Amino acid sequence: MRISDKPVAARLKGFGVELRPDADLSEETSLGIGGVTDQLRLHRYDTIPQVMRLLAEEKIPHRFLGGGTNVLIADGELPWVVLHLPSVHPGVHIDGNFVHADASADLGGMVTSCAKSDLGGLEGLIGVPGSVGGALRMNAGAYGTQIGSYVREVELYRAASGEIETLRGNDIRFDYRHTSFAPDDIMLRVKLELPSRPYKDILEGIRVCNEKRRASQPLSQKSAGCIFKNPPGASAGRMIDELKLKGYRVGDAAVSERHANFFVNLKHVACSDMLRLIDDVRDRVRTAYGIELENEVIVWKN
Numbered sequence: 001m002r003i004s005d006k007p008v009a010a011r012l013k014g015f016g017v018e019l020r021p022d023a024d025l026s027e028e029t030s031l032g033i034g035g036v037t038d039q040l041r042l043h044r045y046d047t048i049p050q051v052m053r054l055l056a057e058e059k060i061p062h063r064f065l066g067g068g069t070n071v072l073i074a075d076g077e078l079p080w081v082v083l084h085l086p087s088v089h090p091g092v093h094i095d096g097n098f099v100h101a102d103a104s105a106d107l108g109g110m111v112t113s114c115a116k117s118d119l120g121g122l123e124g125l126i127g128v129p130g131s132v133g134g135a136l137r138m139n140a141g142a143y144g145t146q147i148g149s150y151v152r153e154v155e156l157y158r159a160a161s162g163e164i165e166t167l168r169g170n171d172i173r174f175d176y177r178h179t180s181f182a183p184d185d186i187m188l189r190v191k192l193e194l195p196s197r198p199y200k201d202i203l204e205g206i207r208v209c210n211e212k213r214r215a216s217q218p219l220s221q222k223s224a225g226c227i228f229k230n231p232p233g234a235s236a237g238r239m240i241d242e243l244k245l246k247g248y249r250v251g252d253a254a255v256s257e258r259h260a261n262f263f264v265n266l267k268h269v270a271c272s273d274m275l276r277l278i279d280d281v282r283d284r285v286r287t288a289y290g291i292e293l294e295n296e297v298i299v300w301k302n
């Protein structure tokens with residue numbers, strides 16, 4: 001969607017928004033899939049309510065794109081603009097056992113910054129790609145750690161009130177790959193409380209998690225991590241593997257040879273092929289196991 005040549009562009013710039021016309025979202029996602037649209041880079045948090053009101057008044061459809069590591073976006077000209085918080089390095093400030101992080105900060109960078117200050121607990125998240133905000137929104141987890149366990153406060157733009165608010169950790173629900181945030185809420189900053197742990201112990205924890213991840217996940221290929229959530233008491237990856245679907249392809253979309261719940265982009269995959277692969281695998285699991293797999297990946301169709 002093109003808005004950079006419209007009068008609204010000047011008003012957005014007045015709110016500190018940088019407009020990137022015709023951004024290629026395939027370059028902004030870990031799957032390497034996604035069409036073209038104008039990107040609005042929100043350099044100021046305080047003007048976000050005004051920006052959102054202006055977009056509503058002008059009836060400009062929009063979506064928020066974080067680190068792009070858990071999203072499958074349609075190809076071609078997209079009928080909405082994307083909002084994005086540019087990352088500020090390192091975006092992490094440590095105060096005793098409290099960590100204040102920008103939502104746009106890199107999750108792995110935050111884990112290592114905390115480790116250097118002898119703050120542990122997040123070791124399992126070390127190889128999870130993406131931003132702190134994306135991890136918060138979906139309560140990212142791995143190897144027994146989930147980020148929600150450590151959240152004390154979240155500052156966010158709340159779609160319901162149209163304002164920036166601060167929520168206490170206890171007022172937010174963090175479930176398995178799900179939170180009580182609304183789909184249109186925008187994470188801005190988080191305050192975590194982490195346990196003290198010697199740096200060398202944290203490094204050892206990080207090394208062990210990295211090793212397990214390297215041994216079981218296709219880290220060098222383009223993917224969105226696990227495509228499906230694990231159903232209660234079962235493993236999506238194991239079921240897909242048992243059905244001998246590793247390597248199964250639709251066009252350039254393939255079930256990873258290494259981990260069957262990772263679907264990879266072999267070269268120039270069309271979004272429609274990845275969607276067909278997802279539906280096909282879901283159908284086969286339903287037929288064989290009577291289980292309906294739920295997407296972990298977020299799909300943005302046009």
Ligand code: EPU
Pocket residue numbers: 141142143144216224225226227228229230235236237238241258259260261296
């Ligand atoms: N398995 C197979 N074949 C496969 C994949 C897995 O038989 O192709 C078996 C494994 O041998 C193991 C079981 O299934 O016995 C579980 O596999 P794994 O330990 O790899 O964990 P997972 O349940 O597939 C979850 C998360 C991952 C996270 C790992 C490690 C989900 C959907 N996935 O995977 O998170 O990294 O545990 O904690 O919850 C993600 O969410 O994107 C993600 C990668």
